Amino acid sequence: MGSFLVCYGTGEGQTATVATRIAETLTERGHDVTSENADEIPSDLLVDDFDAVLVGASVHRGAHQPAIREFVRSNRDVLTSKPTAFFQVSLSSATETGRAQAAEYVDMFLEDTDWYPDRIGLFGGALRYSKYGFLKRLMMKQIARRTISEMSEADASGDVEFTDWVEVEAFAADVAAFVEGRLGVTSPAVSESELSE
Numbered sequence: 193m194g195s196f197l198v199c200y201g202t203g204e205g206q207t208a209t210v211a212t213r214i215a216e217t218l219t220e221r222g223h224d225v226t227s228e229n230a231d232e233i234p235s236d237l238l239v240d241d242f243d244a245v246l247v248g249a250s251v252h253r254g255a256h257q258p259a260i261r262e263f264v265r266s267n268r269d270v271l272t273s274k275p276t277a278f279f280q281v282s283l284s285s286a287t288e289t290g291r292a293q294a295a296e297y298v299d300m301f302l303e304d305t306d307w308y309p310d311r312i313g314l315f316g317g318a319l320r321y322s323k324y325g326f327l328k329r330l331m332m333k334q335i336a337r338r339t340i341s342e343m344s345e346a347d348a349s350g351d352v353e354f355t356d357w358v359e360v361e362a363f364a365a366d367v368a369a370f371v372e373g374r375l376g377v378t379s380p381a382v383s384e385s386e387l388s389e
């Protein structure tokens with residue numbers, strides 16, 4: 193089966209959790225998955241050693257993690273030569289009205305890095321008031337009020353998660369199927385479920 197690299201950037205851990213769920217879905221389909229936080233990539237890791245690469249980042253103040261931008265820029269040529277996917281975690285994706293803004297963040301990132309992945313996933317993030325300091329909490333309440341005004345939970349001071357895990361798993365399965373098609377392999381998990389139908 194295929195070898196996948198999942199490289200992600202994260203602030204309070206939501207994108208790390210999304211990356212873990214994606215890695216689990218790929219592993220269940222029989223693939224080898226290596227998951228790395230962009231801030232801690234081992235110096236001997238070679239992107240070219242993988243059949244496919246997924247890159248994930250969250251949006252903080254309208255931008256993605258600098259380490260992710262750097263990862264994509266410095267591996268752009270090798271990424272362009274492989275099946276790739278990008279996933280983004282943001283509050284904007286948590287509402288209908290924020291979706292255009294979420295798509296704009298992605299467009300800016302792709303233009304900026306000049307990298308155009310085969311698949312793109314946009315997921316709602318989380319408000320982690322319990323992890324924010326005083327100033328960040330104040331700022332996030334303002335951002336939440338502006339971004340997700342139609343959601344009453346946004347006014348709560350407790351943690352709120354907007355990630356749709358079914359969407360995350362569907363995205364991972366779609367990327368896996370795309371890569372399997374490119375590699376000319378069939379996931380044993382998929383053949384078993386087809387046999388039992």
Ligand SMILES: Cc1cc2nc3c(=O)[nH]c(=O)nc-3n(C[C@H](O)[C@H](O)[C@H](O)COP(=O)(O)O)c2cc1C
Pocket residue numbers: 201202203204205206207208250251252253254255281282283284285316317318319320328332335339
């Ligand atoms: C300081 C800060 C700034 C943020 N700015 C934005 C923003 O500009 N647009 C947006 O859609 N979401 C914004 N968010 C929401 C995050 O994208 C969301 O909380 C996400 O779950 C963070 O994922 P992470 O924990 O992996 O970093 C911001 C969050 C924080 C903490």
